[in-house]
Amino acid sequence: MKAARKSHLHLVRTLTATLVILLLCLISLVLFQNQPAEAQDHPVQGFDVSHHQGNIDWKKISPHKYQFVYLKATEGGDYQDPSFQQNWLKAREQGLHVGAYHYYRLCREAKIQATNFIATVPNKTDALAPVIDLEYDANCLQNSTQEQLLKQIQVMLKMLHQHYGKPPIIYTSKTFYHIVLMGHMPHNALWIRDYDEAYPKLKDQHGWMFWQYTQQGHIEGIQQPVDLNVYAGSMTQWQSYLRYLGVIHH
Template sequence: MARKRSSRTYLRLFAALLLVALIGGGWAWWDMHHWLPDRARFPVQGVEIGAADGEIDWHTVKGIGADFAYVDASASAFARDPRFVRNFAQARAAGLQAGAVHRYDPCQPADRQAANFVTTVPRDKALLPPVVELDMLADECPVKVGDAMVESELMTFLNQVETHTGKPVILKISQQFEARYAIANRIDRNLWLVRDRFQPDYAGRPWTLWTANSRLANEIADDGLRWVVVQP
C-alpha cells in the first residue's frame, strides 16, 4: 500500500513539473515572438519586408512603430522579388524611409548580380543605403569558388552598386557567412547583424543595424515580421 501511495505521489509530482514546463515554454515562446527592443535605448526601429510576408498594410506597419523599411529587391543574377515595386512604393507613401536589399550569391558573377540590382532599384538620393545580404556559402557552387574569389567578386559587386546609388553598401552578414569567410574585418562597410533578442557580437566589431526579432508576432504578417533597430 505504501508503495502505491509513493508511486501516485511521484506521478503527481511529475505531472506538476510537466505542467510548469509547458506553461514556462509557452510563456517563453509568446514573450520571444512579441518582444521589441526598448525604444528609449534604440529610438530608430523598422522592418525588412519581402514577398514571403504577403500583402502588407503599410500604414499599420507605420502605426506599430516602424520608422523605416528595407524591402527585398533582388537575388543572385536574375531573381527579383515580385512584390518589390509595390512594397517599395507603398512604404514610401506611408511615410517610411525606404531602402533595398540584394541577396548575394557567391556562385554567380558579381557584375551580373550588380546589373540585376541596378535595373531593379531606381537611382534616388532619398533612398537609404543599399544592403547586400551575405548568407549563402560557395561550398555548393557547381564550379569551385575559392575564399579569395568570394571576397574579390563581392568587392566588384559593391563597387558597381555604390556607383549606381552613390552610397556605401551595408553588409548584412549572417553568423554562418562570417564564420566561413571572416569578411567583417576585411571590408570596411557598416554592418547589419542578426540574432533574436540578444545583441550579436559575431562580427568582432560594432554593428549599425540589428535584426532583433526575426519573427515578431503582429496582425500584419502571419509568420511574423523581421524587426530591425539602428545603433544610436
C-alpha cells in the first residue's frame, strides 16, 4: 500500500510540475506576442515620449540601441508639452536622432496648429522630419467632410515642409487611414500604429516608414511604459534617409 501511495504521489507531483511548465510557456508566448518577432527583427529601433513618461534619465539611453526618438511638442492651437524643451535638449546632448510631433486636433484650423508647432520646435538641420499625429475623433469627423479634413491636413503639411525643409510624416492608426486618408496621401510617409497584428498591412498596400508596435515598452532611464517603434528599412537605408534629410553628412 505504501509503495502504491508513493507512486500515486509521484505521479501527482509530476503532473503538477508539467502543468506549471505549460502555464509558464503559455505566459511567455503571450508576452512574446505583445513584442512581435517581426518588430524585433528590424535593425533600426526607436521610441516616442511625452510628459506622461515623467522625468527621463537620458544618460541611460544608448544612441546605439535606439536610432531615433520622437518627442511630443504641441497639441492643437495653443498647447505645448511641458517636458518638450527639456527632453529636446537632453536627448540631443545624448547623441540621439531627435524629432518632434504635433497632436493634431481635427476641429482646429490647421494654420493655427502649424503656427503653434513652428513657434515651439527649433528649426535644426540635424533634427528628424516633423510628424503630424492624426487621431480618430468621432465628433470632429461628424462635423467635417472628408474633403474639408484633407484640405486642412494638407495646409499643415505644406507649412511644416516649407518651414523645416523636410517632408513631414503622418502618424496614424489603420482605422483613421482607411476612413480618411486612403487614396489621398500617396506621397506622404506613414507612421502606423498597430498593436494587434504581427505586421501592419493597409488595405491599399501603401507602405509605411515607421511602425509603433507597442505602448507597453520598457527602457532603462524611463520609469513609465513607453511607445516602441521600428523603421521599415535596413540600417543602410536609414543612413541614406538621414543624409537625405540633412541630419548627417557624407
